[in-house]
Amino acid sequence: MIEAQALSKRYGGTVAVDALSFAVKPGQVTGFLGPNGAGKSTTMRMIVGLDHPTAGTATVNGRPYRAHPDPLRQAGALLDARSVHKGRTARAHLLALAQTHGIPASRVDEVLGLVGLESVAHRRAGGFSLGMGQRLGIAAALLGDPAVVILDEPVNGLDPNGVLWIRTLLKQLAAEGRTVLVSSHLMSEMAVTAEHLVIVGRGRLLADTTVAELIERVGVGTVVVRTPEATALRDALTAIGAVVTGVEAGLLHVGAATAERIGDVARAAGVVLHELTPRRASLEEAYMELTRSEVEYR
Ligand code: ADP
Secondary structure, three states, rough: EEEEEEEEEEOOEEEEEEEEEEOOOOOOEEEEEEEOOOOOOHHHHHOOOOOOOOEEEEEOOOHHHHOOOHHHHHEEOOOOOOOOOOOOEEEHHHHHHHOOOOOOOHHHHHHHHHHHOHHHHHHHHOOOHHHHHHHHHHOOOOOOOOOEEEEEOOOOOOHHHHHHHHHHHHHHEEEOOOOEEEEOOOHHHHHHOOEEEEEEEEEEEEEEHHHHHHHHHOOOOOOEOOOHHHHHHHHHHOOOOOOEEOOHHHHEEEEEEHHHHHHHHHHOOOOOEEEEEEEEEHHHHHHHHHHHHHHOOO
């Protein structure tokens, strides 16, 4: 469980995070979504005590992260995949981390296997590709077998296989009952990965919702209808209270009526249909709309 209570962070005159309050529950993947510069990384750093809030609190499993005697077992985080000692091998990097936190060496080999880095365990991390670095960062985050997993833009630099692997891993971690918070600036990615969404823009909370709810909210779309008898169909649809726009070239955009209803009306009016396509506003469009005015122009 992660809880942010009126969390705020200012850097001089810049407001990075503005009175954010949200909770991240166990057993599901929570997507932390927002345009670049929205304050996601800053929030994540404050959750694990790498940054001090200007106001408000962040707790992990009921306490500030730093107040736990066994922090790596409480939460593991991937915040900056480049923050490894470049001269060390992947295994040595993890081993050093394990030793300072009382974690057995056997766990190092376990997580190396989990992220698919066994074959390069003895290579220097400095020579790793971005994707391998991400995997090493995830191995470090999982080292303490933590109840809470926090990953900042984990798919950055991964190839399509890697992206698929991350999705599966995140779902598996959630299914094991862990709290999983993962940030992204891409709605398309979060739509297939997360169940719960915390959406931010310019440091402020824009939505705290489920993917299902968001689909429901943006679900009132239109139906595209193509017919050689556009005028007759428009009249018949208008008569039942549907909203019809754009009659040109035999193409109608119909609102306030389902595709089924439109089909029935067309049949009753003896009108032939060549196309009947429900169009729902996509999650991506809903997200763009939500964050339009909040995008940080840098
Ligand atoms: P995101 O992770 O959503 O891309 P960040 O948390 O990195 O956003 O940044 C939020 C805002 O805070 C940005 O405007 C960024 O420039 C600013 N910011 C982040 N870190 C610092 C810092 N160390 N010093 C000054 N400004 C910062």
